[in-house]
Structures are given as structure tokens and as C-alpha cells.
Amino acid sequence: MKRTANLFVVALLAGGITLGAYKLFFEKETYNYLSDDNTASFVTTSNLSTSARGAGINEVDFTIAAEKTVNAVVHVKNMTLVERNPVAQFFYGSEAIQRPQVGTGSGVIISPDGYIVTNNHVIDRATKIEVTLNNNKSYEAEVVGADANSDIALLKIDVENLPYLAFGDSDNAKIGEWVLAVGNPFNLTSTVTAGIVSAKARSLSVARNQSFIQTDAAVNPGNSGGALVNTNGDLIGINTAITSQTGSYVGYSFAVPSNIAKKVVDDLLEFGNVQKGILGVNTVPENSKQALELGINEIQGVYIAGIADESGAEEAGLKVEDVIKQVDNVRVTKFSELTGYLSAKRPGDEVEVTIDRNGKKMVLPVVLKKNQTADMPVMGFRVKNLSEKDKKQYNLKEGVKIIDVPQQYVNYDLIGKVIIKVDDDEVNDIDDAKAIFSKISRYGSTSITLMTEDGERERLIFQ
Numbered sequence: 123m124k125r126t127a128n129l130f131v132v133a134l135l136a137g138g139i140t141l142g143a144y145k146l147f148f149e150k151e152t153y154n155y156l157s158d159d160n161t162a163s164f165v166t167t168s169n170l171s172t173s174a175r176g177a178g179i180n181e182v183d184f185t186i187a188a189e190k191t192v193n194a195v196v197h198v199k200n201m202t203l204v205e206r207n208p209v210a211q212f213f214y215g216s217e218a219i220q221r222p223q224v225g226t227g228s229g230v231i232i233s234p235d236g237y238i239v240t241n242n243h244v245i246d247r248a249t250k251i252e253v254t255l256n257n258n259k260s261y262e263a264e265v266v267g268a269d270a271n272s273d274i275a276l277l278k279i280d281v282e283n284l285p286y287l288a289f290g291d292s293d294n295a296k297i298g299e300w301v302l303a304v305g306n307p308f309n310l311t312s313t314v315t316a317g318i319v320s321a322k323a324r325s326l327s328v329a330r331n332q333s334f335i336q337t338d339a340a341v342n343p344g345n346s347g348g349a350l351v352n353t354n355g356d357l358i359g360i361n362t363a364i365t366s367q368t369g370s371y372v373g374y375s376f377a378v379p380s381n382i383a384k385k386v387v388d389d390l391l392e393f394g395n396v397q398k399g400i401l402g403v404n405t406v407p408e409n410s411k412q413a414l415e416l417g418i419n420e421i422q423g424v425y426i427a428g429i430a431d432e433s434g435a436e437e438a439g440l441k442v443e444d445v446i447k448q449v450d451n452v453r454v455t456k457f458s459e460l461t462g463y464l465s466a467k468r469p470g471d472e473v474e475v476t477i478d479r480n481g482k483k484m485v486l487p488v489v490l491k492k493n494q495t496a497d498m499p500v501m502g503f504r505v506k507n508l509s510e511k512d513k514k515q516y517n518l519k520e521g522v523k524i525i526d527v528p529q530q531y532v533n534y535d536l537i538g539k540v541i542i543k544v545d546d547d548e549v550n551d552i553d554d555a556k557a558i559f560s561k562i563s564r565y566g567s568t569s570i571t572l573m574t575e576d577g578e579r580e581r582l583i584f585q
Contacts, residue, residue: 182300182353184316190355191304192312193256193285194231195348198240198263198277199224200248228305228348229253229277230357231286232387236279239387240347241362241378242268245275253279256312267390271398272332272465273362274378274386275347287349290356292379293452293463295319295335303339303361303375305348315340324376325458326363333462334376335359341375350377359383381466389468399467399490401475402433403440405457422455423447423478430494431509438488440477447483448476464490495525496552498559501568501584502528505541507551516540516573520550534582536572542579543571 202223227244231237238253245251251263261279268275295301299319307313317339324336337350341361350359359377364370389396406413406427418425424446429435446454450473454460467473469492476485495506504526508516512523521540541549545568547558562568572580 184300184302184314184353187302187351187353187355188304188314190285191287191302191349191351192314194287195256195304195306195312196229196231196238197254197306197309197311198227198229198238198244198347199252199254200227200245201225201250201252202247203249226306226309226344227346228344228361230347230349230360231284232289232357233286234282234284236281236284237266237387238263238277238279239360239383240275240277241360242270242273242275244347245277246270251277253277254311255284267394269386269390269396272378272382272386272396274360274383276387276390287351287355287357289380289384290352290354290358292335292358292381295322295352295358295379297322300353301337301339301358302351302353303337303341303345303348303377304351305341305345305361307340307342307344309344313345320374322379323456323459323462325456326376333379333382333458333465334362335379336374336376338373339375340371342371345375356380379462382462385466385468397468398493399464399469399471400430400433400493401460401464401473401488401490402430402435403446404428404430408456421445424454424457424460431511432491432494434488434491438475438486440475440486440488441479443479445478446475447478449473494552496556498555500559500562500564501531503531503536503541503559505552505555508540512540515575517577518542518573520548521573522549522552522555538575539580540573541570542573545569 202225203221225244227240229238229240229244232239245265245268251265252260253263254260261281263277263279266276266278297319301317301319303315303317305313317337319335320338321336324334325332326334335350335358339350341364345361346363348361349357350361352358358380360380360383361375361377363376364372364374386396403424403426405424406416406418408419413419416425426440426442426444426446429440429442446460448454449460449463452459452463454463464473467490469490471490472487473490474485475488476483495504497504503524505522506525508518508521508523513519518540521542523540524536524538527534527536541555543549544555544558544562549555549558568584570582570584572582574580
């Protein structure tokens with residue numbers, strides 16, 4: 123009996139020691155801080171339950187979206203003829219040898235009657251395009267139209283009752299949202315990768331001011347032109363680019379937002395080219411010396427550094443030093459967000475622009491106008507249509523005015539002069555100029571006739 127009592131006392135002491143050690147070292151007190159007036163402080167704790175599956179992350183079902191998408195994404199093969207030795211042909215007159223070169227990419231079927239959207243760089247300069255469906259059937263495709271600025275092209279195959287993807291609203295895509303990238307990397311057909319939206323309105327070039335959706339879904343060569351979809355299977359982007367020093371995926375990829383792609387497709391079908399409505403303002407590049415000098419590097423909005431003549435911005439009363447805060451219902455914090463939203467608009471569309479002018483909020487209606495400037499293919503000149511003021515100053519009715527040139531032409535004193543003829547072709551406006559410059563050979567000579575402010579003609583020959 124005595125022994126039993128001793129064992130009970132020992133067990134009781136051991137249990138007490140164990141409980142005390144647990145309280146002391148493992149159990150943490152939960153505090154709910156209150157202020158003097160018994161209101162909860164800003165220190166709060168989460169009440170969300172956790173699970174071994176990662177608090178619901180692994181509960182997202184990608185299977186339905188993947189199944190819808192793989193059948194609507196195609197493999198695009200393009201064949202181009204490449205001159206083996208164009209330099210020898212130019213200098214020595216030797217016969218050029220052409221050899222076929224095959225490139226691959228992806229495309230997305232957007233209608234049951236065979237319209238396919240892809241990247242312009244996938245089919246650029248192709249002499250023949252072949253599209254292979256997910257069921258391994260192949261068809262020859264024709265190019266309906268293409269836009270190099272947005273890197274979007276539209277193809278057509280003669281087939282009916284195809285599976286297709288509907289365009290989603292890319293403006294509603296949220297950072298952190300799950301997405302799937304579907305395409306044909308390295309000729310591996312029907313490949314699906316998953317990731318999240320890492321950023322929106324991402325610009326990769328200061329000069330072009332494009333607006334991409336950035337994602338961490340794995341994208342590699344061959345994925346170009348493929349689909350970026352949300353978990354509902356809605357098309358929210360066309361996979362276009364990666365940032366990599368190796369040429370392969372290193373963690374980031376970029377897609378043209380679906381709202382921009384859809385607008386380009388609609389324009390190509392209706393007009394044959396892209397109808398781009400512009401506001402007519404320019405800004406100072408972020409983190410540039412000028413931005414630091416003006417003290418605008420930390421402004422949440424778009425600082426207006428210049429306004430184009432005869433633009434919608436000028437007619438609406440926007441001024442230099444105004445800060446654009448919002449367009450319609452879309453908040454704007456940087457220039458790529460502004461250009462990204464406007465890329466889905468056409469000339470003649472009206473937008474409500476909210477600005478900050480010396481601390482005062484103003485809302486101005488602006489009618490977008492047709493773009494009056496363009497970058498010329500091959501030579502890279504930036505030119506603009508002649509304004510009424512220009513026509514009087516130069517005594518001309520047609521032509522395009524040079525407003526910027528690449529570095530290699532800086533010493534030619536071209537800025538401010540008007541191009542009136544290229545070789546034997548007269549230049550009337552920027553549309554004429556783009557078509558004419560696109561025919562220039564990189565290996566031949568080109569004659570450009572210019573008009574100066576003094577009314578004198580100049581003729582320059584570029585080799």
C-alpha cells in the first residue's frame with residue numbers, strides 16, 4: 123500500500139514537471155492589445171485556418187482550364203528563304219544562294235472557323251506557314267494581317283468547328299492570380315506550365331512603351347504566340363517574350379494583354395491595319411537625370427513633359443506639368459499603365475482624364491486622335507505628319523518631318539527636315555513612309571530627298 127502511494131506521488135510530480143515545462147517553453151500566450159478606451163489596437167492576428175495542403179494553394183484546380191486550352195493552342199511552323207552570302211553578292215556580284223530556314227512558335231484559335239492569333243515575330247517574313255492542331259492535323263495558313271508594334275499577327279486556316287478560346291478581360295487580371303501558359307516550347311507540343319501574375323503594365327523598352335503582363339509561368343522559345351489563361355480558361359494574354367541572358371526561361375515571362383490583342387485583331391479584320399488612338403502627351407523616363415532634376419521621380423501618376431501639336435490633349439486643355447492620375451475608371455501610376463489602357467482604344471474614342479494641376483483635381487474629356495508619328499522600318503527614323511503650321515513653314519502639302527534619328531545618323535543633321543521622296547517614290551504621310559521604308563534593302567543604296575526650313579532641297583544617298 124505504501125509502495126503504491128509512493129508511485130502515485132512520483133507520477134503526480136512527473137506530470138506536474140512535464141506540464142510546467144510545456145507551459146514555460148512551448149506554449150505562447152496570445153495577446154489582444156487594447157488601448158485605454160478599450161478599442162482594439164492596430165496589432166492584429168490572422169484567424170484564417172491552416173492546412174497541411176498549404177492553406178488552400180494546392181486546392182486550385184487547373185485541369186479544366188488546361189483541357190480547354192491545349193485543344194485551342196496550335197503549333198506554328200514558318201519557312202523563310204535566307205540568302206547564304208548577301209555580302210559577297212553585294213561586293214563581288216556573286217550569285218546569291220537561298221536556303222530554307224524553319225522557325226516554330228505557337229498560336230491560339232479564337233474562332234471556330236479558323237482564325238488564329240500569334241506573335242508577329244513568329245511569322246515575320248515567312249514564305250509559307252503551317253499550322254498543326256492538337257490532333258496532329260496540319261493545314262497551310264494565310265496571314266490576314268500583322269502589327270509589329272504590338273507583336274500581334276492574325277492567321278486563317280480553312281477549317282470549321284474548331285475548339286477555340288474566348289478573350290477574357292485582362293484589365294481584371296490581378297497580381298498574384300494563378301495563370302497557365304500553354305504552347306509548344308522546343309517543339310514539345312501541348313505543354314502546360316503554371317504560375318502567377320507577377321506584375322501588370324510592365325514595359326521592357328523606354329522607346330516603345332509597351333504594356334505587358336508579367337508572369338512566372340515557365341515560357342521558353344516556341345511558346346511565343348501561345349495562350350496565357352486564368353483558371354477559368356479565359357484568354358488573358360498572348361505569351362510573347364522572356365528576359366534571359368541564355369535565351370531560355372530564367373524566372374520571368376511576358377504576355378501581350380488580351381484587351382490589346384483583341385483590339386488589334388478587330389482592327390486587322392475591319393480595317394486591314396491597326397487604328398491606334400493616342401492622347402498626344404509624352405513624359406520623362408523614370409529614374410532619368412531629367413526626372414531627378416525635376417523632382418518627379420516619386421510622383422504617383424504620369425507627369426506631362428510635352429504635348430503634341432493638334433492632338434486631343436492639346437484641344438482638351440491639358441498642360442505641361444499636369445500629372446495624370448486616372449483615365450476613365452483606371453488608376454494610372456506610370457506611363458506604361460497609361461499606354462496599356464489606351465492601346466485598346468481607337469481614334470475618335472473619348473476618355474475622361476483626371477489630372478492634378480498644382481494640387482487641384484480636374485477631370486477633362488479628351489477625344490483620342492490618330493497617331494501622327496511613326497518609326498520607319500530599316501533606318502529607324504522617327505517621323506510625323508506635317509501639321510498646318512509645318513505646311514506653311516515648308517510650303518509643302520505632303521511629306522513627313524523627321525523628329526528623331528538613331529545614334530548612327532546623329533551627325534547627318536536630319537532632325538527638322540522633311541522627307542518628300544525615297545528613291546523614286548513620293549512620300550505623302552506616315553502610312554506612305556512606312557510602306558516605302560519597309561521595301562528598303564539593308565545591302566543596297568537608298569536615295570532620300572529632303573526639304574529644309576529654308577526651302578532648299580537636299581538629296582542624300584545612304585549605303
